[in-house]
Every structure is written in C-alpha cells, then in structure tokens.
Amino acid sequence: MALNIYENRGLPIDKQHLTWRDMVQVPISKLDDDAFTRVRVILMNGIELESIQFSRACARMNKELQLPLAQLRRIDQHQATLINWLLGADHSPLETTIAYEQVAIEVTAAVAQNDPDPYLAQIYRFGLLEDFDHMYRYSALLDRLEGKDSNNILQSYTDVLPGRPTIYEHRAPEDDLRECYDRKKAQPLTKMHALTIMSGEQQTWNYYMNIGPLFSDPLARQLYAEIAHIEEQHVTQYQCIMDPSETWLEKWLLHKANEVYNYYGCVQQEKNSRVKAVWERFLDYELGQFHVVRDLFEQHEQRDAQSVVPAELPELIPYESQRDYVREVLRNEVNLRAKGTAFVDISEESVASKTYRQRLHADGVPSEIVALNYIWMPGGEVNKIYPSTVSQLQH
Amino acid sequence: MKDAAEFGLNKTPTQLHPVMTQSMIEGYEEFPPHAEYNAIDAFTMRKNYIQRSEQLGAVPLPSTLSGVVSSGAQAIQGNSPSALIDKLGERLAFERSGVRLYDALITKCRAAAPDLDIQILEQFRDDEAQHFALVQECIVSMGGDPTAQTPCADSSGVATMGFMQVLNDPRSSIPQCAEAILMAELADAAGWELLTTLADEAGLSDYIDKFDQARRTEDHHMYTIKDWLERLTLNNELEEVE
Numbered sequence A: 001m002a003l004n005i006y007e008n009r010g011l012p013i014d015k016q017h018l019t020w021r022d023m024v025q026v027p028i029s030k031l032d033d034d035a036f037t038r039v040r041v042i043l044m045n046g047i048e049l050e051s052i053q054f055s056r057a058c059a060r061m062n063k064e065l066q067l068p069l070a071q072l073r074r075i076d077q078h079q080a081t082l083i084n085w086l087l088g089a090d091h092s093p094l095e096t097t098i099a100y101e102q103v104a105i106e107v108t109a110a111v112a113q114n115d116p117d118p119y120l121a122q123i124y125r126f127g128l129l130e131d132f133d134h135m136y137r138y139s140a141l142l143d144r145l146e147g148k149d150s151n152n153i154l155q156s157y158t159d160v161l162p163g164r165p166t167i168y169e170h171r172a173p174e175d176d177l178r179e180c181y182d183r184k185k186a187q188p189l190t191k192m193h194a195l196t197i198m199s200g201e202q203q204t205w206n207y208y209m210n211i212g213p214l215f216s217d218p219l220a221r222q223l224y225a226e227i228a229h230i231e232e233q234h235v236t237q238y239q240c241i242m243d244p245s246e247t248w249l250e251k252w253l254l255h256k257a258n259e260v261y262n263y264y265g266c267v268q269q270e271k272n273s274r275v276k277a278v279w280e281r282f283l284d285y286e287l288g289q290f291h292v293v294r295d296l297f298e299q300h301e302q303r304d305a306q307s308v309v310p311a312e313l314p315e316l317i318p319y320e321s322q323r324d325y326v327r328e329v330l331r332n333e334v335n336l337r338a339k340g341t342a343f344v345d346i347s348e349e350s351v352a353s354k355t356y357r358q359r360l361h362a363d364g365v366p367s368e369i370v371a372l373n374y375i376w377m378p379g380g381e382v383n384k385i386y387p388s389t390v391s392q393l394q395h
Numbered sequence B: 001m002k003d004a005a006e007f008g009l010n011k012t013p014t015q016l017h018p019v020m021t022q023s024m025i026e027g028y029e030e031f032p033p034h035a036e037y038n039a040i041d042a043f044t045m046r047k048n049y050i051q052r053s054e055q056l057g058a059v060p061l062p063s064t065l066s067g068v069v070s071s072g073a074q075a076i077q078g079n080s081p082s083a084l085i086d087k088l089g090e091r092l093a094f095e096r097s098g099v100r101l102y103d104a105l106i107t108k109c110r111a112a113a114p115d116l117d118i119q120i121l122e123q124f125r126d127d128e129a130q131h132f133a134l135v136q137e138c139i140v141s142m143g144g145d146p147t148a149q150t151p152c153a154d155s156s157g158v159a160t161m162g163f164m165q166v167l168n169d170p171r172s173s174i175p176q177c178a179e180a181i182l183m184a185e186l187a188d189a190a191g192w193e194l195l196t197t198l199a200d201e202a203g204l205s206d207y208i209d210k211f212d213q214a215r216r217t218e219d220h221h222m223y224t225i226k227d228w229l230e231r232l233t234l235n236n237e238l239e240e241v242e
Helices: A036-059 A062-082 A093-114 A118-144 A188-214 A218-240 A249-270 A272-302 A323-333 A351-360 A366-370 A386-391 B019-031 B044-054 B081-111 B118-141 B151-159 B161-168 B174-202 B205-235
Strands: A336-339 A342-345
Touching: A036 A062, A036 A093, A036 A188, A036 A249, A036 A272, A036 B205, A062 A249, A062 A272, A093 A118, A093 A188, A093 A323, A118 A188, A118 A218, A118 A323, A118 A336, A188 A218, A188 A249, A218 A366, A249 A272, A249 B151, A323 B019, A336 A351, A342 B044, A366 B044, B081 B118, B081 B151, B081 B161, B118 B205, B151 B161, B161 B174, B174 B205
Parallel strands: none
Antiparallel strands: A336 A342
8 A cells, every 4th residue: 555655744753762772783684684685774774874965965055954954864863873783794895895786786777667757767777787797896806805605695686797897987077967857847756766876876985985995905995996986977977867956945855755765665575574673663754754844845935845745655666686677788788878968879989088087097997807707606706616516506 | 592503594595596596697698708908917916016015014113122221122132023023012912802802702601591611711811811911021021012013913903803703793603702712712822832932032031931831821722612612513512511
C-alpha cells in the first residue's frame, strides 16, 4: 500500500532521540547478511550525509532558517551515525569500496531504467558504465593486493567485468556539466532519483578521499586518487541535473521527501528484521521532519507543498541484480563520450578532454596497471595456479 | 558464550548462486580484458616508489651518543647501535600493546561464560607489563628516551593493528581471540630472541640474561595459548581449558 506523505505525520522531532547505545548497534554480518542489506546501509548513509551537507549550505545563506536547520541537521547526524556504524570492522577499507561500487552500479542501473526523463536516463547510463569499470579495477586491486575475492562482498549479484575503461573517463570540467530538469515540469520520481544518485556519488567521493591515504601500497594510493577524481566528475555531473532555480526551501522539502522515499523503499524490501526496524524507525523520523519543513515552506513561500511533493510517493527503487540491463548498456554505449552537456560517439570527443587526460596520465595510469589481463574467477586469481575449483564451477 | 562458530547461512560461497556465478565467469567471453595502456607495469611502478621513497623515520639519537656519557652507553660495542635502539623501541611498544591485548581478552572472558582461566591471563598481562618496564629501564640506561616511537616500533604497530581489531570486536569468539594472541606471542618470542642476540653483540651484559628470561616467559605464553587454542578447537569445550 502506497504511503501518503501528508497523512502520515511520523514522529514529532522533539521525540527523535538516540542514545550512544542506540547509535552504536550490533553491525550487520559481512558473511551472513544479504549484499543488498549492505547496499541499503551504504546508500542511506549517503542520503543522510547529503541532507547534512545541504543543510549546512542552506544555513550559510538563510539566517532565518538556521535554528530549524540546526535542529533537523542534528537528528540527521545521529541517523547517519547509526546507519554508517552498521558496517562491521571486519570490512577492510577495500572491501567496503567494493560495496560502495555495488551500490553505485545496482542503484544507478535501477534508476536509469525507471526514470521518465530520457536525457536523465542517458546520464545515469553514462555514469553507470564508469562505476561499473571501477568495480573491475578495485576487484583486481583487492585480489592482487590483499588476496581476497570481491565476490565475497558482491554475492554474485554484480559483474566484475571491464566497463568504459577508467583511463578514458577523465574529462575537462566543461564536459562534466549537464542540463537540469525543469522544476515545474519534472516528475517527482525524476527529482527523487537525481537527489538519490547525487547523494550516493558524493558519499563515495568523501569515502575515497578519506581512505585513499590509509593504503601503504603506492599503486592503491594512485588508484584511489584516480577514481576519486572520477567521483568528483560524477558529483559535478549529478549536481547539475537538479534545477538551480528551485528555492532553498523547495530544495529542503525535496531532501526530506527523498529521505522518506528512500527509507520507505528500504522498509519494503529489507529482509534483516533488526535492520528493518531501523528503517521503520527512521521512516517515522523523516516523516516528522518532512512536516516541519512543509510547515516552514508553506509559511515562507505561501504555496502548497503539494505543488512540489505529491501526496503519494513515486515508484520505489528496486534492490535486485541488474546484470542483464548493465550488460545491455555496456554493449550499446561503452563508446559514448561526454561533450559539453551532450553525449557523443568516441570519434567526436572534445579536444579539451583528450588534452586534459593526457596531462593526468603522463606518468602512468593506475587503473590500467592494476587490472592488466585481470579476469575475475571464484576464489581469486590465485586459482590459476591450481585451477580445479574453477573448472568444477564451470561444469 | 563466545564459542566457536557453527554452521549457518553464510552468503559468501559462490555455490549458493551457481547460475549467477556461471554468468559472471562467462561474461568475460563477451567482455574480455583489454589493455589500453601498458607502458608501465605494476612492478616498474612500485619499484619507482621503492627506490625514491624515504624511510618511516629516524631512530632517535640517545643522549649518550650525542656526547652525554652514561654507564649503559659505554656498553654499546655493536656495529649498529641504532638497530639496537630501534629494536628496543619495537619491543617496548609491542609489550605495551601486549598488555592491552590481554586486557581485551580478559574483558571478553569475563563477559562470557564459561571462559579461559582469567588468573593465568592476568599473569600473562602482568608479564607483558614487566617486560615493558625491563625494556624501558634498558633504554634509559643507554641514554635513550623510552617515550620515543622508533621506526621498528611504528612498523610493528602497523603489523599488529589487526590483532587489536579482532580482540576488541564484541563478535569475535574466544578461539578467534586466542588465535590472534597466539600470532602476537609467536612474534614476541622471536622478537626477544633477536633482542637477546643484539644485546649480547652490543655488550649489554646486564640485560642478556634478563632478556633471555623474558624470551622464556614469552615462550611459555605462546605454548600455553597454543595449547588452549588446540583444545578449544579440537574439543570445542571451553570448560576443559585451564
């Protein structure tokens, strides 16, 4: 049954309290939990972090909103803590990286298929093939550096194959800009998708920039530097697609609606009962927060919040393997390149991006070095020495 | 009880997902790896960094070697006093961390029932503290500063970070913790053996026997933990371990 965001008022914000014990719960099991539980944990952390970042920027520009922004931002901080701390310490930073890329691939692929705006769907497909290639490079690094199999994280839901080679993903800034949706014409689903994907990519940028220096291996350090660069490009791309003429309060309202939308999707699909209880609790929180912002929006802008956010939430993001779709996109669009805000064939790529890339790659390309001739196989590349396991699996 | 893990729904085996796994393997037929750039391989790239890298840091100069004379300093006759100071610093740090490793295991045992013999664990923890004090005294006698972190102490600290993670994870079992402690004790016993040789070479006659005694104590720790781990694993009965 669809959730009516205006009829469900959720938990009042003065009752949204978490103790340290609430925030630091027993983590999910890296081994026993379904990979999509971890996907949701990572995505929802990203959604909360974006909410916080937006709130900070908004507060700097809107003196009169600083108090309610601070109040809601503090709750977001607690929520983000609880969610992010659900990841256990037995995930190495590189294993968590694999999980981040799984989020990027599976969620972006789902969004690309369902977005009603064909131009935005194209943008998602374009970004998808780049994240898909990152998975391949990081899997090679995990296997060759730590002797671990990325599929222990992926649980066979997501391919480990070359996508649009990372070496070709670095572009001049002007080729990372995109056209935005029209706030008056875009469907609610388009707005939810844009915020969701932008949040995920921004979180990934943050994560790579923080953990890159934790590695001792220079190749790993270079690979994180190289892929974090693409994440900066992706954040640039995705933040463009949201209409900048939306007012601050309109954007705030959309952020809160997007949190409700995504928590509701998690509640509907979560199999781990303990984690599901977290999603249910936070759905209730976000409904409470949404109504605070709705009141502010209607008070300040003298217009109905339903002109921005409809009563019923749009179609939810499905959490399931998108293998066939991703391969279809790979087959058809691996040779696309971005030129300005358009997508063109590789033959028409801009001189600016080619020149820009040449400078970056002058001393070697870590994404190429790390994955030279890499072919994923169950249990890791070391199986090449004793190939019996692989041959058994192939029959 | 933090006993050994049992059979359950571990989702990492590929055999749980035979169709999807087969599809992953076959994907390479249509989407094979292809090199876009091969001017530099991984070895060349890493070699370049290794050859141009700087060290983790320097061994702090003892005041004796910078001109201040002490009785301990006069005893240094080896070819590499810096190696001695560095390794002393490493043992100092390792023993100090060893105290904390045992603290974590004791906490876990106290929280779980049945548990290992806590009195023995406390004795081992105190031994680590005593060894820390012994190394500290030796460093001071040589004019060194025991508060310094030497390069080997730093490197060893990086190597042992995983032990701390295992011991302090509420989810880790007693056997998993014992395994981590065993790895630490194996390294510790070897470390004391090397330090005793270094002390002998340097003419630190006051400490050779003391260091050797520390090695024997660490050997005892190692064999005890090894025995416990074997019994925990083979019998899976914590009550029998004392």
